[in-house]
Amino acid sequence: MSEPTNEPAIDIAEFRRALGAFVTGVTVVTTIQPDGSPRGFTANSFTSVSLDPPLILVCIAKTASSFPVFSQTRHFAVSVLAEDQKAVSGVFASKAADKFSQVAWHARTTGAPVMDGAAASFDCATHEVVDAGDHIILIGRVLDFIHTPSSPLGYCRGAYVNFSLSLDALAAAGPRARVGAILEHRHGLVMLDTPEGLQLPTGAKLEPESDAASLHGALAKLGLQVHLDFLFAVFESGKGPTPGVNIYYRGRVKNDIGPQSGGALRIVPLHQIPWDALHDAAVRSMLERYVRERSEDAFGIYVGDTEAGMVQPLAPAH
Numbered sequence: 001m002s003e004p005t006n007e008p009a010i011d012i013a014e015f016r017r018a019l020g021a022f023v024t025g026v027t028v029v030t031t032i033q034p035d036g037s038p039r040g041f042t043a044n045s046f047t048s049v050s051l052d053p054p055l056i057l058v059c060i061a062k063t064a065s066s067f068p069v070f071s072q073t074r075h076f077a078v079s080v081l082a083e084d085q086k087a088v089s090g091v092f093a094s095k096a097a098d099k100f101s102q103v104a105w106h107a108r109t110t111g112a113p114v115m116d117g118a119a120a121s122f123d124c125a126t127h128e129v130v131d132a133g134d135h136i137i138l139i140g141r142v143l144d145f146i147h148t149p150s151s152p153l154g155y156c157r158g159a160y161v162n163f164s165l166s167l168d169a170l171a172a173a174g175p176r177a178r179v180g181a182i183l184e185h186r187h188g189l190v191m192l193d194t195p196e197g198l199q200l201p202t203g204a205k206l207e208p209e210s211d212a213a214s215l216h217g218a219l220a221k222l223g224l225q226v227h228l229d230f231l232f233a234v235f236e237s238g239k240g241p242t243p244g245v246n247i248y249y250r251g252r253v254k255n256d257i258g259p260q261s262g263g264a265l266r267i268v269p270l271h272q273i274p275w276d277a278l279h280d281a282a283v284r285s286m287l288e289r290y291v292r293e294r295s296e297d298a299f300g301i302y303v304g305d306t307e308a309g310m311v312q313p314l315a316p317a318h
Contacts, residue, residue, distance in 0.1 A: 026085075026153045028092045029058050029138075030105075030113040031076040033069055038100045038113045041066045042093040044155050045135075046078060054142040056122055059135045065095075071129060071136055077112035078140070080120040082150035088115055089153065109144040120147035178237075178246045179206050179215045182290055183226055185253040188269040189287075190224065197279035198266070200248070200287075222265050225255040233286050248286060270294065 030040035045059035058078060060070050070076065081089055091102050104116035114121035124140025180202035183190040191198045201222065203215035211217045219226055228251035235246050257267065268274070270291060278284040 024155050025119075026081045026089050026155050027058070028079045028081065028088060028115055028118075029060075029070070029076060030079070031070060031073040032111050032113075038105075039066060039069050040092050040099060040113065042089050046080075049139060053127075054145075055127055055139055056124065056142060057137050057139045059132070059137055061135050063134070067136070070138055074126050075110035075112050076124055076126065076138065076140060077108070077110065077114045078122045078124070079115035079118040081115065081153040082117055082119045082148070083153045084150075085115065085117060085153055108146075114146075117150070118148070119150045119152040121145060177205060177244055178202050179204070180246070180248045181215060181219070181226065181228060182232060182248060182250045182287070183219075183224070183253050184251070184270075185257060185267050187267045189267070189273070190253060191266045191268050192264045193266055194264065198268075198274065198277040199280065200283060223255075223257070224253055226251050226253050232290065235282065237282060246282070250290070 024044040025046065027043050027046045028040050029043050029046075030038060033039050041060075041064065043058050043060070047057060049055035049057050056078060058076075060067055088103050091099050096102070100113065105113040106116060108114055108121075108123045110123050110125065112123060114123065122140070122142050123144040124142050126138065127141040128139045130137040130139065180200045181190075182200060190201060192201060201215065201218055201224075203218045204213045205211070205215070207214050207216045209216040209220045212221060228249040230250060231247070232250045233246070233248045237244060237246055257265075273287065273291070275284060275288075278287065
């Protein structure tokens, strides 16, 4: 017999918070109950399992009101919501009795409802139900599916995320763009020493990496391997040496670099930013907001110009 292991106690609230760092899509899971009426709920615990045979899965809490129905169902459907379907997500996350009267839907092969306008939907026969702690894993064999060009609705840290915002911003910027990044490393923020003071890494466009004028090209030249997460600010600048549209992402450095890297590259601890060395007032204001929102773990997106604008918070999911 193996000896019992003394596993450390897990803080459930912190565990949930850590899981929230994983960006997911938002789905509506539906079925037809034995009495012929539809049933559904919002879920982000959805993933593919197998291509051959085609299998997908969703997880359902045993405490959910829908658990008795879905644990016994022989068919179900999963609709991957498009980014303009936050209202649909809210309806199926609520306890409303008439959810299906508030949304547009239709039935396909199995009769389970699928949402009109979804980015994709999968109509399934129940393949297996697996017990998994305080949840069950409902595995479905896909009998029918559809997908559209719509951008999916994202979800991260308790908020909805619109993936197309970055693409829209880049498309609208045109040739007069400055594309930059607020990059975190374990030692602090990535900044550059220039004759004009401390600056953030920027380029005339986002990519490709092979173009030294692009942001990815500039980062590669600095020896930085990065992951850009989300859009942080989009603002017009009519003054200074680079008038035009400014687009800044927030992200992180993936490779190992020292706190004092030498050359123009500097890693500045978040709580030790030398604000007077930031001569660009717009960048200084943006970084002040970044530090504040970073401490609150609640980021938004600034849209406006260097004089005035509005911070659009990531829409909270209730």
